[in-house]
Amino acid sequence: xxxxxxxxxxxxxxxxxxxxxxxxxxxxxxxxxxxxxxxxxxxxxxxxxxxxxxxxxxxxxxxxxxxxxxxxxxxxxxxxxxxxxxxxxxxxxxxxxxxxxxxxxxxxxxxxxxxxxxxxxxxxxxxxxxxxxxxxxxxxxxxxxxxxxxxxxxxxxxxxxxxxxxxxxxxxxxxxxxxxxxxxxxxxxxxxxxxxxxxxxxxxxxxxxxxxxxxxxxxxxxxxxxxxxxxxxxxxxxxxxxxxxxxxxxxxxxxxxxxxxxxxxxxxxxxxxxxxxxxxxxxxxxxxxxxxxxxxxxxxxxxxxxxxxxxxxxxxxxxxxxxxxxxxxxxxxxxxxxxxxxxxxxxxxxxxxxxxxxxxxxxxxxxxxxxxxxxxxxxxxxxxxxxxxxxxxxxxx
Amino acid sequence: xxxxxxxxxxxxxxxxxxxxxxxxxxxxxxxxxxxxxxxxxxxxxxxxxxxxxxxxxxxxxxxxxxxxxxxxxxxxxxxxxxxxxxxxxxxxxxxxxxxxxxxxxxxxxxxxxxxxxxxxxxxxxxxxxxxxxxxxxxxxxxxxxxxxxxxxxxxxxxxxxxxxxxxxxxxxxxxxxxxxxx
Numbered sequence: 001x002x003x004x005x006x007x008x009x010x011x012x013x014x015x016x017x018x019x020x021x022x023x024x025x026x027x028x029x030x031x032x033x034x035x036x037x038x039x040x041x042x043x044x045x046x047x048x049x050x051x052x053x054x055x056x057x058x059x060x061x062x063x064x065x066x067x068x069x070x071x072x073x074x075x076x077x078x079x080x081x082x083x084x085x086x087x088x089x090x091x092x093x094x095x096x097x098x099x100x101x102x103x104x105x106x107x108x109x110x111x112x113x114x115x116x117x118x119x120x121x122x123x124x125x126x127x128x129x130x131x132x133x134x135x136x137x138x139x140x141x142x143x144x145x146x147x148x149x150x151x152x153x154x155x156x157x158x159x160x161x162x163x164x165x166x167x168x169x170x171x172x173x174x175x176x177x178x179x180x181x182x183x184x185x186x187x188x189x190x191x192x193x194x195x196x197x198x199x200x201x202x203x204x205x206x207x208x209x210x211x212x213x214x215x216x217x218x219x220x221x222x223x224x225x226x227x228x229x230x231x232x233x234x235x236x237x238x239x240x241x242x243x244x245x246x247x248x249x250x251x252x253x254x255x256x257x258x259x260x261x262x263x264x265x266x267x268x269x270x271x272x273x274x275x276x277x278x279x280x281x282x283x284x285x286x287x288x289x290x291x292x293x294x295x296x297x298x299x300x301x302x303x304x305x306x307x308x309x310x311x312x313x314x315x316x317x318x319x320x321x322x323x324x325x326x327x328x329x330x331x332x333x334x335x336x337x338x339x340x341x342x343x344x345x346x347x348x349x350x351x352x353x354x355x356x357x358x359x360x361x362x363x364x365x366x367x368x369x370x371x372x373x374x375x376x377x378x379x380x381x382x383x384x385x386x387x388x389x390x391x392x393x394x395x396x397x
Numbered sequence: 398x399x400x401x402x403x404x405x406x407x408x409x410x411x412x413x414x415x416x417x418x419x420x421x422x423x424x425x426x427x428x429x430x431x432x433x434x435x436x437x438x439x440x441x442x443x444x445x446x447x448x449x450x451x452x453x454x455x456x457x458x459x460x461x462x463x464x465x466x467x468x469x470x471x472x473x474x475x476x477x478x479x480x481x482x483x484x485x486x487x488x489x490x491x492x493x494x495x496x497x498x499x500x501x502x503x504x505x506x507x508x509x510x511x512x513x514x515x516x517x518x519x520x521x522x523x524x525x526x527x528x529x530x531x532x533x534x535x536x537x538x539x540x541x542x543x544x545x546x547x548x549x550x551x552x553x554x555x556x557x558x559x560x561x562x563x564x565x566x567x568x569x570x571x572x573x574x575x576x577x578x579x
Binding site: 004005006168170171172174175176177178270271273274276277359360361 | 415416419420422423424426428429430431432433455456457458459460
């Protein structure tokens with residue numbers, strides 16, 4: 001058992017990366033991720049971790065350097081947020097296509113403009129198609145635990161993919177809370193030394209990332225699709241193995257009080273704990289509500305999700321991002337796509353909330369529940385709504 | 398669950414106050430959170446920080462809008478911020494001031510239980526600088542008994558190392574010298 005102590009979530013994440021004995025960290029500081037890389041640079045400077053810390057001039061360079069070190073066979077870790085993740089965009093595809101098991105934590109934050117350093121999911125949701133495994137944490141313990149599991153998943157020879165661990169900026173990153181620190185010896189038992197499948201080596205030269213002509217590009221994309229879908233089994237195995245060793249079990253889809261629930265709220269990330277407390281309050285008032293969350297976002301565990309919502313009469317989805325002029329919130333959109341063929345087709349109300357750091361509280365969940373109940377009563381409600389906007393949602397629907 | 402809001406000015410250690418309090422509760426095998434007001438903060442500007450303490454896991458990630466206790470680290474804050482906003486009727490407000498409770502109540506319309514302590518003077522005498530975060534914790538703990546005194550002193554020791562002595566003295570003096578006005 002690791003020591004339980006009151007520690008800032010960002011510091012616990014940095015300590016977890018150090019416990020993984022990472023070989024290389026290439027990172028650029030950006031709010032609200034800064035404390036993660038700051039603390040890692042201290043750990044390396046103090047000689048507590050034998051790793052190369054590469055300070056770079058931008059996030060584009062950070063991810064490029066990570067590709068280089070991972071290709072050379074180093075266990076590689078980095079962290080970013082918001083504009084930093086956006087600046088990495090083109091290199092993210094390269095990391096996954098070259099099958100480099102980089103681990104990156106993302107302190108989720110809004111994108112400019114207006115300039116906003118606070119939490120939402122616009123950074124992650126615009127990187128859905130980059131071919132990385134993506135996992136969400138809901139509290140500090142989970143963020144630290146998932147860093148360790150992410151390395152194991154990515155490095156599994158059946159997977160060999162980069163992994164993003166998402167944890168909400170500020171509402172998780174800057175909070176001091178009780179966390180059971182991960183003991184380095186225990187982590188070593190769980191995560192053995194990294195043995196790359198192949199690596200750049202001057203004595204045994206190979207080429208990585210050459211031109212893919214139209215004759216092979218489609219096949220390489222098919223291989224990428226197959227690889228991330230195949231990662232699902234090893235992800236579950238890793239969750240189970242971690243659960244057995246550390247006593248904390250993770251699932252691709254998490255549920256809370258969904259037995260007999262008529263309306264199920266769907267959330268992701270840090271607001272989920274607030275949502276659990278709201279479910280407790282509504283249940284005490286006699287409302288049959290429950291909560292379902294995607295922990296695993298890529299690959300999307302849709303069959304698990306369908307099992308989780310079995311029996312629900314309506315879903316109320318809280319999205320933390322939306323596609324202007326498009327099909328609404330990304331989480332609701334993906335759920336609707338996947339349930340379209342299913343009978344009976346249950347109503348799904350789409351609520352966008354918590355943009356750019358606006359608090360998501362019980363009132364917002366009440367509003368989402370109210371919309372779902374209105375639909376069940378046969379009333380017309382807007383299919384997609386920014387529920388927190390002052391003066392009401394003005395978009396044409 | 399007990400929720401606490403800290404008012405101060407950037408650089409006075411409001412966030413550190415919240416953190417030390419939470420860490421003392423966690424050291425007692427309880428549950429706690431401490432967090433800043435999530436913004437770009439400037440030295441000297443009014444800032445807030447928050448803490449929550451409970452005997453079971455805390456499942457809420459919103460800011461504290463209805464605090465049970467308020468702690469005001471800087472006397473001048475009362476003139477520019479309504480520190481009583483959302484404060485529970487049974488709540489305690491702990492204020493750093495050279496003035497007594499009756500004067501403060503008249504001047505700022507403060508209601509409920511009010512605790513006063515001249516933390517500026519104590520910090521200047523014991524620490525040599527008017528940084529009141531550890532001093533004010535002494536008054537808060539005296540008035541509320543929120544955390545174990547020894548465990549809180551231990552947190553101050555861990556945080557400040559070789560300069561902890563003055564902070565611990567200031568903490569203890571505020572504990573003894575604060576005046577509680579029901």
